[in-house]
Structure formats: structure tokens, C-alpha cells
Amino acid sequence: MSNSAPKGEPVPDPVIRLTGISKIFYTDEVETHALADVSLSFDAGDYVAISGPSGCGKSTLLSILGLLDTPNAGEYLLNGRSVANLGLTERARIRNREVGFIFQAFNLIGDLTVFENLSGGQQQRVAVARAVVGEPSILLADEPTGNLDSQNGTEVMDMLDSLHQGGATICMVTHDPRYADRAARSIHLFDGRIVSSAA
Numbered sequence: 001m002s003n004s005a006p007k008g009e010p011v012p013d014p015v016i017r018l019t020g021i022s023k024i025f026y027t028d029e030v031e032t033h034a035l036a037d038v039s040l041s042f043d044a045g046d047y048v049a050i051s052g053p054s055g056c057g058k059s060t061l062l063s064i065l066g067l068l069d070t071p072n073a074g075e076y077l078l079n080g081r082s083v084a085n086l087g088l089t090e091r092a093r094i095r096n097r098e099v100g101f102i103f104q105a106f107n108l109i110g111d112l113t114v115f116e117n118l119s120g121g122q123q124q125r126v127a128v129a130r131a132v133v134g135e136p137s138i139l140l141a142d143e144p145t146g147n148l149d150s151q152n153g154t155e156v157m158d159m160l161d162s163l164h165q166g167g168a169t170i171c172m173v174t175h176d177p178r179y180a181d182r183a184a185r186s187i188h189l190f191d192g193r194i195v196s197s198a199a
């Protein structure tokens with residue numbers, strides 16, 4: 001466990017601790033419970049995959065972790081500090097400093113040559129490299145291999161593996177079980193709830 005400290009030394013705070021996080025979207029008459037009572041924690045150096053069916057709340061969870069959205073209930077501690085009640089400027093400052101984002105690659109275009117489309121893979125590798133500039137506390141990846149062919153997908157995943165080996169803390173949303181298996185821990189969401197969490 002990365003949370004083990006030498007005897008006598010204080011155990012460091014987890015990088016992330018969510019307790020009882022809920023998120024409800026209100027549209028007209030409809031309430032969508034995107035996240036319901038989600039509690040989890042990530043220690044420094046963790047590599048966690050989040051998976052689950054479409055609409056189960058994966059992107060919502062990543063948005064909250066990345067300070068792009070706020071929960072309706074629950075507590076979020078980042079490096080031991082609550083992120084509730086921060087002003088917009090302070091929130092943005094913490095987001096810029098502490099969070100690295102990797103999003104899904106752009107759609108590949110059928111009319112382009114293989115060479116041009118392969119540059120989609122190269123762009124994504126550049127996006128990964130840029131996301132870790134400044135050594136953020138947590139790297140959030142939302143379907144980082146989406147729209148990439150398997151060779152480029154594997155290369156992007158290899159980059160994430162080596163970042164993890166170098167000590168990065170990574171939380172990755174993926175539909176692909178082959179890629180989820182690379183993470184040391186796997187969290188499954190269903191209807192906004194954690195239904196299984198395995199190391």
C-alpha cells in the first residue's frame with residue numbers, strides 16, 4: 001500500500017477522499033441522480049480504473065474529482081483539504097496546479113490517410129505529456145484510448161503505465177476491460193453507485 005509510512009511517522013493524507021458524494025441534475029421536471037452516496041479514496045501512486053455502463057456517472061465523477069463540477073452533498077478532500085466553499089479563482093488555481101486532464105482523442109476522420117489518422121495517436125500522446133507538466137497531484141483520464149486504433153491505444157496506455165511507475169496518481173475511465181486490467185484497482189459504477197471495488 002502506498003499509504004504505509006515508516007514506523008513513528010504520520011500516515012500521509014490520501015490524495016483524494018470522497019465521502020457520501022451525491023450529484024443530482026435537474027432538468028425541467030426530471031431529476032437525474034448521477035451519483036448517489038459515493039465514497040472512495042486514492043492514495044499517492046494509486047492507479048484506478050473506473051468503469052460501468054453508459055450513464056452510470058463516470059464522467060460526472062471525473063468532473064467532480066477535477067473540480068469542474070460540484071456535488072449536491074458529501075465531502076471532497078484534496079490532499080486533506082476540503083474543496084467546498086472555495087471561490088472560483090481559488091478553485092481554478094487548485095485545478096490548474098493539482099489536476100491533469102486527458103480527454104478522449106478527437107474522432108478519426110475516414111477521408112484521411114492512415115498516416116494522417118495515426119497523428120491522432122501522436123496528438124493523444126502529446127496530450128498525455130502535457131497533462132503531467134507541473135506534476136499534478138492526480139491525473140484524470142476520460143476514455144483516453146477512445147477513438148484510437150489498438151496500436152495507438154496501447155501506446156497511450158504504455159505511457160500511463162510508465163507515469164504510474166514513476167509515481168503518478170491516475171484515475172482513468174474506460175469501457176475497455178483490457179485497459180481497465182492495467183490499473184491496480186478497479187471501481188465499477190452502476191446507476192451512480194459504486195457496486196464493486198477491487199484491488
Ligand SMILES: Nc1ncnc2c1ncn2[C@@H]1O[C@H](COP(=O)(O)OP(=O)(O)OP(=O)(O)O)[C@@H](O)[C@H]1O
Pocket residue numbers: 025026027032033034052053054055056057058059060061
Ligand atoms: N449536465 C447534465 N444535465 C442533465 N443530466 C446530466 C448532465 N450530465 C449528465 N447527466 C445525466 O447524469 C447521468 C450520468 O451521466 P454521465 O455522463 O456521468 O455518465 P457516464 O457513465 O459518463 O456515461 P457515458 O459512458 O455514456 O459517457 C446520465 O443519466 C446523464 O444523462
